[in-house]
Amino acid sequence: MKTTTKNCEDMSDKELVKRSLQDVDYFACIYERYEQKLIWYILRISSFSLEEAEDVLQEAFIKAWKNLNEFDENLKFSSWIYRIVHNTTITEWKKSRSYGKDKRQELDEEIFQNLPSSLDIEKEANQKFDKKNIQKVLRLMPENYREILVLKFLEEKNYKEISDILKKPNGTIATLINRAKKSFYETAKEKNISFII
Amino acid sequence: MKNSQKLLEKIQSEKIPQRSRGLFVLKNIFFWLLFAFSIIIGGLSFSIILFAFNQTDFDLLSHIPNSKIELLLGLLPFFWIISCLIFLLISIFGIRHTKTGYRYSPLLVFSSSIVLSIVLGTVLFFSGGAEKMERIFSENVPVYKSLEERKISRWSLPENGFLSGKIVGKEENLIIEDWNGKKWEIDFKNAIIKGRLSLEKDEEIKIIGKMSESDIFIATQIGPWERMGKKQNTRY
Numbered sequence: 400m401k402t403t404t405k406n407c408e409d410m411s412d413k414e415l416v417k418r419s420l421q422d423v424d425y426f427a428c429i430y431e432r433y434e435q436k437l438i439w440y441i442l443r444i445s446s447f448s449l450e451e452a453e454d455v456l457q458e459a460f461i462k463a464w465k466n467l468n469e470f471d472e473n474l475k476f477s478s479w480i481y482r483i484v485h486n487t488t489i490t491e492w493k494k495s496r497s498y499g500k501d502k503r504q505e506l507d508e509e510i511f512q513n514l515p516s517s518l519d520i521e522k523e524a525n526q527k528f529d530k531k532n533i534q535k536v537l538r539l540m541p542e543n544y545r546e547i548l549v550l551k552f553l554e555e556k557n558y559k560e561i562s563d564i565l566k567k568p569n570g571t572i573a574t575l576i577n578r579a580k581k582s583f584y585e586t587a588k589e590k591n592i593s594f595i596i
Numbered sequence: 597m598k599n600s601q602k603l604l605e606k607i608q609s610e611k612i613p614q615r616s617r618g619l620f621v622l623k624n625i626f627f628w629l630l631f632a633f634s635i636i637i638g639g640l641s642f643s644i645i646l647f648a649f650n651q652t653d654f655d656l657l658s659h660i661p662n663s664k665i666e667l668l669l670g671l672l673p674f675f676w677i678i679s680c681l682i683f684l685l686i687s688i689f690g691i692r693h694t695k696t697g698y699r700y701s702p703l704l705v706f707s708s709s710i711v712l713s714i715v716l717g718t719v720l721f722f723s724g725g726a727e728k729m730e731r732i733f734s735e736n737v738p739v740y741k742s743l744e745e746r747k748i749s750r751w752s753l754p755e756n757g758f759l760s761g762k763i764v765g766k767e768e769n770l771i772i773e774d775w776n777g778k779k780w781e782i783d784f785k786n787a788i789i790k791g792r793l794s795l796e797k798d799e800e801i802k803i804i805g806k807m808s809e810s811d812i813f814i815a816t817q818i819g820p821w822e823r824m825g826k827k828q829n830t831r832y
Contacts, residue, residue: 420614423607427600434599453599460603461612468617471695566698 412476443549445492459487478563544579631690638683642717643726648673760802787815
């Protein structure tokens with residue numbers, strides 16, 4: 400069996416995609432390059448356990464493999480793979496909930512609290528925030544608001560990237576971010592959660 | 597075992613195939629074509645709506661004391677209005693499913709589809725395409741009632757004061773034959789003549805008035821029939 404033996408650190412994403420179409424080993428390079436980031440992303444937008452997040456990521460990469468020819472070079476590869484991972488996560492998350500297993504209650508608190516966070520609002524206001532409580536507020540928010548805040552402030556994607564990931568126009572993204580921020584503060588206030596230290 | 601190795605193993609052991617580039621290209625082309633096709637059909641529908649409005653006897657409304665809404669609804673080309681709306685929605689669906697369609701705002705997609713349909717429809721209307729399309733449609737679609745047929749229905753209600761047909765004779769009164777072949781004697785002494793009419797044999801006319809007997813009609817207004825697409829300058 401082949402394993403990833405290629406040295407691909409210096410290669411761009413687009414180069415790796417081209418090579419993956421010829422040699423599957425290079426696809427493993429892509430996986431390794433994005434694995435950590437995407438696992439965090441899955442955990443942030445769902446409440447899957449780490450093992451489940453790994454399974455979801457594997458499934459998302461299988462889909463990416465099948466559709467690799469669809470990748471448009473005008474798009475950033477990261478946006479394309481985030482889109483696939485996002486859609487797979489949402490589908491799997493809904494599926495798991497429809498089976499009556501609401502993992503939201505069974506969330507591994509320790510993993511969630513240790514997710515790296517760099518909310519822009521922290522920089523803006525020059526204040527220190529309680530990451531644990533920020534994550535808590537995010538988990539209480541509606542999914543569409545939660546995912547957009549995660550992409551903007553935790554994944555630090557720009558509007559164009561978010562637009563490409565969620566397949567929504569830029570204007571809609573801007574509106575959603577504004578509404579989501581408002582919803583974030585309202586949720587925190589409503590639940591009496593203070594996230595400013 | 598590393599997760600990347602697990603992934604490779606799965607792809608290779610299950611021989612997971614990749615979809616060909618051609619498939620994605622075709623899919624994208626399909627949705628662009630769907631968009632273009634819907635705009636064309638939407639435009640054609642809009643042109644027939646214009647044609648129908650241009651041919652409709654809205655002034656009939658002033659001669660109906662009651663149930664004006666019912667008559668107005670009967671005058672509107674609902675088939676083509678619905679067709680126009682459906683193809684407008686299909687065009688939006690088409691463009692939203694192209695590779696980059698999601699980047700355009702729904703409002704922009706909606707308004708540009710409407711504008712394109714209106715522009716195309718207006719061009720078709722003025723070039724006579726609408727009339728041809730309507731005729732082809734009425735000749736080939738059995739359940740479809742053409743604008744001409746609908747007009748005949750509206751003007752074949754002598755008991756309601758509307759009659760039409762061809763002049764077959766002229767003495768003291770006019771003799772006309774309606775579209776069902778029935779002969780009528782038309783008393784036109786006090787009738788207002790609207791439009792270009794000489795009231796000679798073989799002329800097709802429409803009449804507003806009152807039925808006095810089973811084959812006698814007292815006209816208050818007479819106008820030219822104006823066959824679809826052969827409209828005269830003056831409206832009745």
